[in-house]
Amino acid sequence: MNLDAAAGQTWLVADIGGTNARFALVDGPGAAPRDIHRVRCADHPGPVEAAGAYLAERQAAAGAAWRPPSWAAFAVATPVGQDRIELTNSAWSFSRAASEAALGLDGLLMLNDFEALALSLPGLAPRQLRAHGALPSARGTLAVLGPGTGLGVGGLLETAHGWRAIAGEGGHATLAAADDFEAEVLRTVRGEFAHVSAERLLSGIGLPTLYRAVARVRGETAAELTAEDIGTRGASGQDTLCAATLDTFCAMLGGFAGNVALTFGARGGVFIGGGIVPHFADFFFASRFRERFESKGRFRAYLEAIPTALIVEPYAALYGAAAAIEARRRRAGSTGHAA
Template sequence: MQITCADIGGTHARFALATVAEGGKISLGEVSTFATREHSGFESAQDSFRECCGGTLPDSLALAIAGAVTDGTISFTNNDWSISLDDLRDSHGIERMTIINDFAAIAHSVARADDDHLMHLTGPEQPFAQEGTISVLGPGTGLGVAHLHRDGKGNHRVQATEGGHVNFAPVDEVDDAILAHLRQRHDRVSVERVVSGPAIVDIYQVLAKQSDRDPSDLKDVEIWKRGMAGSDDLAEAAVERFCMVLGSVAGDVALTHGGWGGVAMAGGLGLRLCRTLQSSGFADRFTAKGRFTDLMKTIPVKLVTHPQPGLSGAAAAFCIEHPEACP
């Protein structure tokens, strides 16, 4: 059978057709990616994808979203789209539908991932545990967080969270300065304000101020580009600071979830940062948890390298919710 899969984030909307074969094996067709700012809403982007597929789509939909479902309406945290579930069913002929948080979808993908799609970052070089909790998080336009629990018998359950919106906890004086800087704009500073793609601008500006330098008016994309290329020492320091804070946050998430079975880092930004994370202060910050430092050192941390874990995970969630429709 085929499923229309969509992964809607703050910046991009990704679509693909997923084919579910005997035994539940999922394969994705060609992925179409649309900028959310170039479409008025989900229906517009879906219509563009329908055109790519020759004018028709399957009547089954698996939808991963960076937002929450309330009263039959999906509202997004980092774009201005909204989706009426009734309109989806009525106007698009959807017979079966699964709606899931985008990082819950990624957690489903992690549960099915083989070693080829998991790159070691830090901690012991061992597979994720087959029993226990695995934390899943990743920075992008925002910060997604979820976790999954394995029962040791081949089964798993996924829990979506809004862990990206917990309070930011500074660790040193530079973190203190970042918090003070962000408080000028936000009454409450969540970790998403510090470890998401756009946050690199604020980190860069704080480091510039501390070194009495002109921060210039660089956009986030340019800071990332310069920092990862090593062509701008201030941008490079901002990327290093970002990785350090991400390590702190990842460790806090593992502590909160009891994620002793492993921590999976995901998202497009994580993929671009993979080598940088391995050589940065990420690992030291991840384990620096006082009386729990020794425990943190036992947790394997891996990067999800599957190119589209949100789409494949949405299809996996669909099969769990609608087993009668899947081979």
Template sequence: MFIVCESGASAVMGRFVADVGGTNIRLAQETNGRISHIKKYLCKDYATIQEVILAYFAEFPDVTFKAGCIGIACPTNTDTIKMTNHHWAFSVKALTQGLSLDWLQVINDYTAVSMSLPVLGEDQKHQIGSGTADPTGHIAVFGPGTGLGVGHLIHTPVGWQSIPGEGGHVDFAPVDAIDMAILTFLQKRYERVSAEQLLSGNGLLQIYQAIADMNGVAVSCEEPAQVTENALSGACEICVKALNQFCAIMGSFAGNLALNMGTSGGIYIAGGIVSRFIPFLEQSDFRARYLAKGRFKEYVSVIPTYVITEPDHGLLGAAAYLEQHYKG
């Protein structure tokens, strides 16, 4: 749609989508469920979310943005939005007015991620292990990143419906002796140890620290990326053990999601961490721990597990949500 400005110049009426994590915010324009003009910004560089969205708008002076959908890493069930792993906090109503929008929906980032799953092509995901997805079966997705996001998707007569939640904050459930030692190690730091304390970037670092402590080895890595790099190169035995245990714990968590929701449509792993080491994941204890469900091993064995390889799946999901819900 075009409008005529007072100057006589034409302006395009636009819609935008955003994918907001604890570290980065990605923004794009949306048209008929498709995204374009993708830009990435560091959250720490902006005092407020309104500031960075307006900076994005300013890059497209010929577009008048009137609607948007934001997927963000925190609960979104009230007008007040406060991020879990970043300092941004805002009112949805105030942000709508501040951006001069007619319509704005703020959804949990994993609601957005879950909405992307039905539109992913085979070249945008990588299957780990066996299993065949039911095209209309329940789906679950989780993603280690700055935190641990979890989402669910069910098929209804009127289309796909995302079930929001905060599954990354469930209690960590140890399975083997190493898990139990890690739990003991972390209980000295935290009153409560959630799954996110292990399945996140900082979680990988804490697993490494715990395993080093168990083996009486001084730690040499200060960042999760160092642990991953040393594990993949084989330069550090403790790092290899840490990354394998990270994968094993992911497998147990994925299997629990499969049991909770009866996810015959599959379990997906999102986020920016796991897609970096898919070959390692395939050789790790991930799938063995996923299947280690006792009498329900056969139940989960037919449910496929995937790693999402499409980097902009959060934006795709926000676009799918916007397309399905915005009627303006």
């Protein structure tokens, strides 16, 4: 794998979640993703077919100016490390090496989606963020978490050799209650699931479960609603049960985010990503999120000093995927061989 061959050439980047995959092209180091296109994962057998269709469209549009990508980085919503990739909340299953060969690439990096999101953080502009008060400085140690189809968690460390991302599966950590109401909610959910992780409630797949549990604890009848329905009805105030569900969601997300901040020592800032919260951003900023983020007893002052911000850039993971290619190429150049 010749990383130096990537210089001056086009890169392919992708953000592959449980429901949608987003593809873009990047014109080398420092360039922003362009020609971003989203597809439903269910419409393609796997990422090779989805990427192939995307590249064919871009080639037809570019004509004689077309330059096929030499390198690619895929951010995927699942643990990585082995050649075989099995998406947690999608039917896609594929080989990294086989995908690299099928797409005719010199190299294909595979990243956890929140590893890519973490790598995007230092490069995000103020317009791509919405903060509780002052914007994070993006220095030191950072953390990012976000409800999408699932719940991702990642960290970013500033080192003498640049930023290094930490990929994990923190969304599957056990969710804790902060008061009697939440304890009753969790007790209700445990009647359905043996293990109640943070993702079980604080995600797109979890929001309907949380809604049903809140309804039961409140002695109300739950309707058959999707996560999108709950968010829309709750944020607008037209449905009191949905509003109570969103309030519980934001409060529990704040408590979980505070736990992540303490675990990573993320004094540089905690960022909220994912596709769920931006749909009810005003409700989120008026919610108990920040109150619960700081509510850690003797460590309240520690948490009060940590800034939090919502990522409003919908394609941040694509920026992070490009940063991963650039960082790998830079490290290879410093050592004189491909890493």
